Amino acid sequence: MRGIGFYDSEFFVIKKDHDLVAESIRRIIMTNSKERLGHPFFGGNLKAALFELKDETELEEIKSNMKLQLEQYEPRAAISQIKFGTSDENENGVELIIGFILVGDPKQDERILSITIES
Numbered sequence: 001m002r003g004i005g006f007y008d009s010e011f012f013v014i015k016k017d018h019d020l021v022a023e024s025i026r027r028i029i030m031t032n033s034k035e036r037l038g039h040p041f042f043g044g045n046l047k048a049a050l051f052e053l054k055d056e057t058e059l060e061e062i063k064s065n066m067k068l069q070l071e072q073y074e075p076r077a078a079i080s081q082i083k084f085g086t087s088d089e090n091e092n093g094v095e096l097i098i099g100f101i102l103v104g105d106p107k108q109d110e111r112i113l114s115i116t117i118e119s
Contacts, residue, residue, distance in 0.1 A: 018102060021077050022113045025098060028073050029066060029115060044069050047117060050094055059084065070098075078103055080110055 015023055031043030049062045063082045070079050081099035096115040101108055 018109075018111045021074065021100065021102060022111060024074050025070060025077060025100065025113055026115060028069055029096070029098070042069075042073065046096070050117060066098075070100075076103055077101070 028042070029044040029046050031045075032048060033043050033045040034040045036042045044066050046062070046066070049058075049065075063084075066082055067079055070077065077100040079098065079100050081097065083097040085095045085097065094117045096117065098113045098115070099110050100113065101110050
């Protein structure tokens with residue numbers, strides 16, 4: 001599988017397999033609800049949700065919502081983990097770690113995608 005990507009590059013590039021799916025996951029997570037015309041429920045709404053955190057229960061709800069979004073909009077990936085941590089680069093930032101395996105990959109090779117969200 002191949003497609004056009006633009007994250008982490010200066011111009012559009014052709015990406016394939018794990019890189020293409022990782023880009024798709026990043027797009028889904030970083031899109032806010034109601035941001036896509038005609039798809040009001042698309043997106044992880046991560047930026048809005050993260051900075052309203054009050055307790056561990058809300059954090060688990062955010063993780064659950066992200067997993068549901070990824071299962072619905074990126075069927076090529078089986079999500080193996082979702083974790084939050086603090087950003088080394090920005091003390092006000094949050095680092096999101098998402099582990100995934102390509103569906104149908106005979107090697108079952110888990111890839112880790114790290115996304116830093118800055119306030």
